[in-house]
Amino acid sequence: xxxxxxxxxxxxxxxxxxxxxxxxxxxxxxxxxxKLNPRKxxxxxxxxTLAHIELIQRIKYIRDELKITRIDAxxxxxxxxxxxxxxxQRAAAILERVRSELADIRANI
Numbered sequence: 001x002x003x004x005x006x007x008x009x010x011x012x013x014x015x016x017x018x019x020x021x022x023x024x025x026x027x028x029x030x031x032x033x034x035k036l037n038p039r040k041x042x043x044x045x046x047x048x049t050l051a052h053i054e055l056i057q058r059i060k061y062i063r064d065e066l067k068i069t070r071i072d073a074x075x076x077x078x079x080x081x082x083x084x085x086x087x088x089q090r091a092a093a094i095l096e097r098v099r100s101e102l103a104d105i106r107a108n109i
Contacts, residue, residue, distance in 0.1 A: 008049065010050075019053065033055070035055055
């Protein structure tokens with residue numbers, strides 16, 4: 001049985017692939033969210049940790065799924081009770097599955 005080894009840092013290109021976001025969005029979010037501060041080498045190349053990737057995915061979820069688009073509102077959501085936000089995230093995923101199943105049923109009627 002092989003175990004997956006988690007790397008310490010991920011390049012900008014890898015972060016883009018993992019999050020599905022363009023580099024311009026990642027760079028903009030770095031300027032807006034202080035906790036999103038990837039390490040930079042002498043050439044300005046960015047290196048993200050897994051915690052950074054998780055934060056990016058959380059911001060993306062808030063923006064895309066919760067439809068909260070203003071940066072200050074996203075900051076407030078991030079600062080809020082994470083337990084409630086996690087519940088909302090799971091509920092949104094369940095609702096999306098139900099919506100998809102209902103669309104399939106409707107198509108078969």
